[in-house]
Amino acid sequence: MKQRYVLRVNGRDLEAEAGAHESLLDVLRERLRLTGSKKGCNEAECGSCTVLLDGRPVVSCLVLVPDAADRDVVTIEALAEEGVPHPIQRQMVEQGGVQCGYCTPGMIMSAYALLRDNPDPTDEEIRFAISGNICRCTGYGKIVKAVRAAALEMKEQSGNGGAAS
Amino acid sequence: MRFDYFEPTSLDEACGLLREGAGARKPLAGGTDIVIQLRRRAAQCQGLVNLKRIPGLADWSCARDGGLHIGACTPMRDLETAAAVAGGYPSLFEAIRVVGSLQLRNIASVGGNLCNASPSADTAPPLMVLGATASFRNDDGGQESVPVEDFFAGPGASVLGNAGLLLSVDVPEPAPHTGDAFERFTPRSAMDIAIASAAARVTLDPDRDHIEAVRIALGAVAPTPIRALRAEDLVREKEPTPEVLQQAGAAAMEQCNPIDDIRGTAAYRKELVRILVVRVLRRAVERARGDGGTETP
Numbered sequence: 124m125k126q127r128y129v130l131r132v133n134g135r136d137l138e139a140e141a142g143a144h145e146s147l148l149d150v151l152r153e154r155l156r157l158t159g160s161k162k163g164c165n166e167a168e169c170g171s172c173t174v175l176l177d178g179r180p181v182v183s184c185l186v187l188v189p190d191a192a193d194r195d196v197v198t199i200e201a202l203a204e205e206g207v208p209h210p211i212q213r214q215m216v217e218q219g220g221v222q223c224g225y226c227t228p229g230m231i232m233s234a235y236a237l238l239r240d241n242p243d244p245t246d247e248e249i250r251f252a253i254s255g256n257i258c259r260c261t262g263y264g265k266i267v268k269a270v271r272a273a274a275l276e277m278k279e280q281s282g283n284g285g286a287a288s
Numbered sequence: 289m290r291f292d293y294f295e296p297t298s299l300d301e302a303c304g305l306l307r308e309g310a311g312a313r314k315p316l317a318g319g320t321d322i323v324i325q326l327r328r329r330a331a332q333c334q335g336l337v338n339l340k341r342i343p344g345l346a347d348w349s350c351a352r353d354g355g356l357h358i359g360a361c362t363p364m365r366d367l368e369t370a371a372a373v374a375g376g377y378p379s380l381f382e383a384i385r386v387v388g389s390l391q392l393r394n395i396a397s398v399g400g401n402l403c404n405a406s407p408s409a410d411t412a413p414p415l416m417v418l419g420a421t422a423s424f425r426n427d428d429g430g431q432e433s434v435p436v437e438d439f440f441a442g443p444g445a446s447v448l449g450n451a452g453l454l455l456s457v458d459v460p461e462p463a464p465h466t467g468d469a470f471e472r473f474t475p476r477s478a479m480d481i482a483i484a485s486a487a488a489r490v491t492l493d494p495d496r497d498h499i500e501a502v503r504i505a506l507g508a509v510a511p512t513p514i515r516a517l518r519a520e521d522l523v524r525e526k527e528p529t530p531e532v533l534q535q536a537g538a539a540a541m542e543q544c545n546p547i548d549d550i551r552g553t554a555a556y557r558k559e560l561v562r563i564l565v566v567r568v569l570r571r572a573v574e575r576a577r578g579d580g581g582t583e584t585p
Contacts, residue, residue, distance in 0.1 A: 142290065143291070144291055144326075166327070167391070185318075185323050185395060187336075187338075190338065190340070233391065254389060255389020255479060256389075
């Protein structure tokens with residue numbers, strides 16, 4: 124039996140008709156046509172479906188849609204502003220952190236949550252933050268480099284001149 | 289995968305829904321086990337009863353002299369990011385930190401980890417050595433508490449019946465000169481399930497020479513997480529010399545009862561137990577002496 128759910132996605136209230144058994148990921152992709160979040164394993168192993176739920180990175184494949192109703196969902200679609208890619212997105216491209224691209228949206232959402240909470244992470248902290256995002260192409264080195272470069276860029280953008288706090 | 293979905297807002301309502309289901313409805317906390325099991329058709333149920341809208345079930349608190357109170361639906365990540373947990377209950381912190389991924393731990397609950405009752409449940413060995421109790425509503429709606437080590441009945445089975453509900457896990461404040469540690473072995477450093485795991489807690493005498501009290505628990509090497517009682521007997525009242533710790537490891541190895549499966553052979557698991565028990569005892573003793581810090585393996 125389908126029901127009407129209101130999801131607050133990327134700051135907008137969106138309505139979706141869905142069954143309670145459907146995942147947030149399926150509703151985002153199939154019903155709301157937000158196909159940036161990817162479906163890899165559908166079992167919380169790969170992290171390609173990572174979105175923020177009330178600000179926390181979660182695997183949206185395991186969140187049932189009624190559990191996401193009336194909560195804040197942020198997907199990869201929200202990161203670029205007026206067509207300008209987010210620093211993490213641009214650095215992923217520039218540093219060669221994107222190959223096939225399937226893991227990239229989830230990887231970026233994990234990195235986005237990390238840099239929000241920890242603007243100056245160590246490589247170890249970056250690796251820990253993305254340890255639930257599996258990439259079979261890059262070997263991770265360039266992804267870590269991209270997140271590091273994005274952190275630097277965001278610090279410079281924020282107007283602190285990159286000075287250590 | 290279709291099912292009825294319920295969102296009760298009180299415990300009575302939740303227990304009523306489960307009782308009406310007579311085994312065909314299951315409680316839903318984080319869903320990180322049950323949703324996968326339903327999708328794989330490894331579990332069958334006609335209804336899920338979401339517990340997360342019941343006030344208080346996802347609350348936790350850590351009070352000085354009051355121990356650690358963990359509401360059954362508390363996301364693991366809430367505890368992982370709390371300095372009071374990492375500092376006061378490092379074995380639990382170390383176990384939580386290796387469960388699935390960060391994105392999973394933002395959903396997965398400690399209560400669910402226990403109720404799923406996997407022999408390899410990572411939070412079980414630390415909660416057992418920390419002397420935690422599980423409080424629950426039984427099938428008849430009465431409230432009961434059992435030590436976590438008595439909570440499990442077999443692979444996938446606990447003391448909860450069809451209509452039972454875990455409410456909270458409570459960990460007492462550790463005694464002075466006490467330290468604890470957890471280790472598990474997995475081939476990968478993230479996103480893996482334990483081949484074997486061990487936790488230990490030791491309390492030293494005021495001179496910090498001898499072990500006064502000790503608990504050792506093992507995961508993934510028996511039908512349920514188990515205490516290694518004979519190993520405990522071998523180190524109690526002893527000085528924690530390398531030889532004594534080795535004897536404990538050997539005793540734990542003899543006591544466990546692992547199976548061969550895709551993750552490892554029984555013989556390999558036994559060998560891991562021997563090594564892991566020595567390591568967790570050594571680190572627990574270091575922490576009890578106050579020179580072990582809260583490093584992660």
